[in-house]
Amino acid sequence: MKNLFFSVVVMGLAACSSTPPAPDWQLEAKGSMDRAVAAYLEGNSRVEAAELARARAQLSRTGRADLLGTAELLNCATRVASLVFEPCAAFEALRPDATPAQLAYANYLRGQAQPQDIALLPAPQRALALSAGSGAADPLPRLVAAGVLLQTGQASPAVITQAIDTASAQGWRRPLLAWLGVQARRAELGGDAAEAARLRRRIAITQGSAADAPKVLP
Template structure:
């Protein structure tokens, strides 16, 4: 099972979306929905909103064919998780429409994304997120999956519990994956921390890195020529 497939597994525990190649061939709708969600996640994290919206629409269309609210809720949670990983905190509107028919772990995960999971529901969360849900910032550093790690870091930031070490790890992870949108969000946090900490030199360095990530430095060089 590849890394992208693993991204979806913790969000719902629905095996239909994470079937391994060694098992029976899954139906076409399943393969198409999974592929579209993977492309949607990657596109959003890289900053390509047009592709993200198109692929998400395809995934929703395929999943709605099953008439299963739990499968569609999985896609909506993954969609919202990418926002949290990129420090965009907004209601998970797509999931909320399905909440009354969602499974308990899905409801717990939705509440977790909002930083409002109840203590008794933490055990229902994916294992990598449980310690972070309890406020253990150090646990984020030990999460291997890149998206899961950024989601946990985003939840802690939302609650005002993200340490500088967590912010640095989020920057490093987003950078290593080439996830421009998420990287820019975390670099801006890091730059603000440097400014608030009275380190203008570090803040300036981070602003240059932000400009480079945005492509501004390259564009400015072209204009000079």
């Protein structure tokens, strides 16, 4: 998670780096965002909400909409990775002051990136967009790319399997459950009852006894 906040959306806090030690607000905001992202992906909504609130408070101290917009886009990216497709409302409130790169990334998260947006995307997303989701990338950008492909009806069985393997390897319960649910429903629609049953058993194991574990639609 060390470089997550800087590499997923290259338009925010990194621009504040300089030779002198980073100010406390920057370190605290980055730490809170890293923890918020991890908590959401792990399925811990309570911790995620608390850490996100701390990050927003630290970033708001700067009076810079671009920094706050970066955090909101990263927050929304975790939703796309977990197949929660909803408007990025907190970012939309900041849209009038957003940078072109932020607007391009927002379009990307909605599955509406235009050709002119691609060059403005962070390097991991740009590479994945140009390769239709293939190629090496860090885990979160890869899951985001897979979510974008699913939104646009372009997620192949290989993309879905790769998303499941990625989430599983990271121990990210929330996106794992979402992607297992997609694969299970496809197996059911394809008439493969044995495979669907196997996937439902895996879903049950993943949910375990965690009270906060996201639920998968039947």
